[in-house]
Amino acid sequence: MARLTLETPADVRLLDSGMSVGEALAAFNAVHPDAGGIATFLGKVRPDDDVRVLELSHYEPLTLPGMRDLAGEALKRWPLDGVLVWHRIGVMHPGEGIVLVAAAARHRRDAFHAVDFLMDYLKSAAWLWKREKRADGWHWVEPRAQDFADRNRWE
């Protein structure tokens, strides 16, 4: 199998099929050999509320460029070796990964902060729309007030 090649300092992707978390993190670790630590976050489809399927849609001209800008902002705010920002689109089932974020830094606090920052913005500012299929049909997911409050911590 061809080895996964990541872009540095930011590898930003929208993926329309399964996300290979182990492979991604192994490649991220390999491409940042000077980092003192790597913080990661994997967001998953929560297996509750009788959600059978979750679908994420995007808008090609805006979504990926917006995620790239966000990764660039994290690199400006903290001294990082690099970031990985991967987001699934399309149809997902409970337990599957939706989003994978990683930050490599000399020191752990910068990596933790960068991942926290990236997730808050992905939740409330990336051009992505989520709907869930339950027993009674499809429901669009509304952003929560908490999502905006979380993001405002960084402004």
Next chain:
Amino acid sequence: MSVTVLFLGPLRDLAGVPQAEYPAPLDWDGLLAAVPPAVAEQLREPRVHVACAGKVLSDKADLAAQNGEEVALLPPVSGG
């Protein structure tokens, strides 16, 4: 001579279609008059944004879409 308007996320359900073609040029008042009333009502909400030719407008009222351009109607997001 037309402008393609995309109804993204929940706006697609309100419009009943994923996209529509309207005569060019298309400005803000023209857009409000062209889209289904339920979509126009949402468009007036500050939390709904409008992009034209791949750029989000800082003021929706400045919309001036030309022939062949794509206008995207962007409701509140829910990623992560």
